[in-house]
Amino acid sequence: MLKNRTLVLGVTALAPAIWGTTYLVTTELLPPQRPLLAAVVRALPAGLLLVAVTRQLPRGAWWWRAAVLGALNIGFFFALLFVAAYRLPGGVAATVGAVQPLLVAALSAGVLGDRLTPRTVLAGAAGVAGVGLLVLRADARLDGVGVAAALGGAVVMAGGVVLSKRWSSPAPLLATTGWQLAAGGLLLLPVAVLVEGPPPAVLTAGNLIGYGYLTLVGSALAYALWFRGIRALTPTTVTFLGLLSPLVATALGWLVLAQELTPAQLSGGLVVLAAIVVQSRASSRPARSPRRIAPSATAPR
Structure with a gap:
């Protein structure tokens, strides 16, 4: 069981690791602005x-559920990320976005009934x-609109992650x-x-x-791995992996672009890894199933 869970964690972690290559691909290969x-x-x-490939369209309530999840996880999130990127230095936007695991933990407690522990809050x-x-x-500067956009992006994706867990799709991943x-x-x-x-x-x-890389690897592969992780693990554990x-x-900026890597950055990387490990170990028990909604006319058919 532990080996299977470790494998799921490792495979899910590939998704944010792939997303971490987006900056390099964007700056080195894509048209500017x-x-x-x-x-x-x-x-x-x-x-x-x-x-x-799957030749399967949504059925019943999954027409609007897919639209809501697509808006939260993809459309609204990317749009708000765009605003934050233009109005804030990248470091500020990334730091504000790092509150997402805490938001997911709080939402999971309210929507899924998961327990919010001091250990999770500290991690x-x-x-x-x-x-x-x-x-x-x-020398990073703050901008109210940019900070609000970065925080809004974290909020909408946190909501999308939690709803992805609650709305268990009957369709293939x-x-x-x-x-x-x-x-x-x-939407975009x-x-x-x-x-x-x-x-x-x-x-x-x-x-x-x-x-082509962003389409096939950065989205088709990475999001499939991400949503597979949400199905198998707690949403909080999955979003902590997003800190990767x-x-x-x-790391790619240092390895490929010869950017400076300071002692403070090395310390920050170790703290990030420690937070991920602490949360992963804390949630090593099997994930709780989300509360089921009583059958109704809006249930998927």
Whole structure:
């Protein structure tokens, strides 16, 4: 049982590790100043591909549930992330976003009946502090709108994670993942066109490689692993694994881009890893099943 759980943790951790490569791919391969286009390409083609492969559409209540989950986990989250990225230094946005595990723990207590322990709260606070040491700079400036957007992004994705656990889909994992990615991508598409205009007329080979990586690996694969983890583990445990994303991004900046790695950043990385390990060990007991809703006319058919 423990070996199986360790395997699930390791496989789920691949998702935020993959997302940690997004910064490198974006800066080195994609056209500049097109973050919303990148978000649409990450979500919509991946979603349509998974729907085409599984050949399964939502049924009954899952039409609106998939739309809600796609908006929270993909559409609203990416849009708010875009606002935060433009109005805040990356370190500030990442540090504010690191509160997500604490938000998920609180929501899980209220919605799923999971127990919110002091250990989880302390591990969550340590995670925020560790990410701050890892990515925050002394000259970072604050912007009210940007901070609100970063916090809003953490809130909507926290809600999406908890609802993904509560609404257990009867469909295969890849189909459910595809529905959410497609719904989120369709929500983002008009926003991207309105804000950034039409896609570039000419794309280089590097651009195509970058977009292909974000579509196939950064979304289709990573989100399938992420939602699989949510099905098997507690939402709180899964979102603590999300702290690996800034850790991987910082490590790649040092390894590939020759960016400086300070003692404070090394300390922050160790604190982040410690927070993840503490929470993973604390939740080593089997995840509780979410409370079931009594059958009704809106239940999936």
